[in-house]
Amino acid sequence: MSIGRSVLRLRYTLAVVCGLLLASTTVFGQGDGIPTDEASISAGMELFDGNCSSCHQVHEKGVGPALKNVYDRRDVKWLTKFIKHPGKTIESGDAYATALYDKFKPTIMPNQDLSDEEILQVLAYVKDVTVKGPAKQATAAADASGTEGAAAPQGMVVSSNLLVGVIIGLLVLLGIVLIVLVVLANVLTQYLRQQKGLDEEDETYINAKFSFASIFKSQVFIGMSSFVFIMIVAKVTIDSLFAVGVQQGYAPDQPIQFSHKLHAGYYEIDCKYCHTGVEKSKNANIPSANICMNCHNSIRQNSPEIQKIYSAIENDEPIQWVRVHNLPDLAYFNHSQHVKVGGVECQTCHGEIEKMEVVQQHSLLTMGWCIDCHRKTDVNAKGNAYYDKMVEMHDATSKEPMKVKDIGGLECAKCHY
Structure with a gap:
């Protein structure tokens, strides 16, 4: 009898301990299974921006419902199932999913190809933003973006506040000197x-x-x-x-809000995949809607921005993209010569395009800027038999690497003819 009571007491003690552990994990934010570490939140922010932000916001309703406290409205298991297969969840007769569809129809969220871990990371970000509130969310977003999309172009724009400060400082100094002279x-x-x-x-x-x-x-x-x-x-x-003619920093509004930061940065899509002419043509060319459809015929089909592409295809009309980089007609520039032959990286002229939410003209693109580049850039002669004789002749008279200027890069007729 004493042994039985001991077993019962042991079981009771274990139950109490388990209950206390469960309660403690819930209190410290782990009872729902959503991670709270910074790495998961940061990864969740990237996933949210890439997959959710076009339709959802945390504190405000967008195309879909606001996601504030979504982890309290439904458990993680349900959320995971719904995010992966929203259509099937609605068709199954789930009351909550059906009510959501009735509220936002005919729009329905596409299936999200996310792992369970990635969904937890998204929920970690949503929970973090929920706790911080709208004001802190905006501040965090600004810090995360680093103001890259609106960064001032290098070497061209002078801060007006700095200039005003210098002028005021000089005036104060002049006033002090005047007072001293009068005294x-x-x-x-x-x-x-x-x-x-x-x-x-x-x-x-x-x-x-x-x-x-x-x-x-x-x-x-x-x-x-x-x-x-x-x-x-x-x-x-x-x-x-x-x-x-200098348009450095020019960042026009485009008919479709295309994010290079998302595509070239987060998803690491090669520039040459979309700009197909960059290695074989004078122009890099603007990608056609068919290239967009290689992915978006099954990804985020219901996004309002993607719907603009569908509309252009259905109406057989080109998308009216606004050109950002534009040289005058009197200047000749060949992309294939620079990218294929010269091995020049896209970022050399266009800046860190993979970090730009809205593309802007990064460089001056003036004649002086081009000439300065030709004076400093080494010729990419390695493995190119075309340059063998030139390199041999150059090395016979100079110990410096052969620059573009040494092979006619400063001749007027190279760019103007």
């Missing part, structure tokens, strides 16, 4: 007035009254003011002339 002049005048034996001319100078009007009317002030004015006008005119 010194007063001290010296007072000192001279106490001296005896001054001649008439010195007396006249010391007793003369100071007048600002006389300064503005003086020939020296008028001459210096005119010179400064002419220099400012000349500087503004020259800068304006040099800026004609």
Whole structure:
């Protein structure tokens, strides 16, 4: 009997301990199985941006319902099943899934090709944003993006705040110098007035009254003011002339919100897959809608942006993309010559395109910019018999690597003819 009671007590103790463990994991955010570590949240943010953000937001309703506290409304097992196969879940007669469809029909979420672990990571991100709230979510998103899409172009744009600060600083410094000079002049005048034996001319100078009007009317002030004015006008005119045709930082709105950060960055799709002419043509060419359909005939079909592609195909109309990089007609540029022969990476001219949510013109694309590149860039002669004789002749007279400028890269007719 005592043994039986001991067994019962042991079982009771184990049950209590298990209950306490379950309660403790629930309190610390692990009872629902959703991870809370930063790595999972960061991975979940990438997955959410790539698969969910076009239809869902956490705190606001979009094409689909807001996802705030979704893990409290349904358990993880149900959410996993619904995210993977929403259509089958609705067809099974599930009351909650059917109610969602009735509310948002005819839109239905496409099947998501995500593993159980990836779904948990998405839920980890949703839970983190839910806890932080809308304001902190916006701040976190800005920090995560690093303001890459709106980064100021290098070497062209000067911060207006910095410029204003410099001007204000100079004015303050000039005011201090002026005050010091006035004080010194007063001290010296007072000192001279106490001296005896001054001649008439010195007396006249010391007793003369100071007048600002006389300064503005003086020939020296008028001459210096005119010179400064002419220099400012000349500087503004020259800068304006040099800026004609320079579109660095240009980032137009496109008819479809295509994200290079998502496609080229997160999914690592090669630029040449979409821009098929880059190795064999003068132009890199804009991808046709058929290339988009290689993936989107089965991926995110119900996305409003993807529907624009379907509409263009059905109506047999081209998508009116806005050109970002555009050289004047007087300049010749060949993509295949640079990419295929020269081995130049896309990022050399276009910047870190894989980090741009909205594409912008990264480089100046001026003649001076091109010439500077030709002066500094080594010729990609390795394994190319076309350059063997040129390299041999160059090495006979120079110890420096052969640059583009050494093979005619600075000749006018190379780009203008």
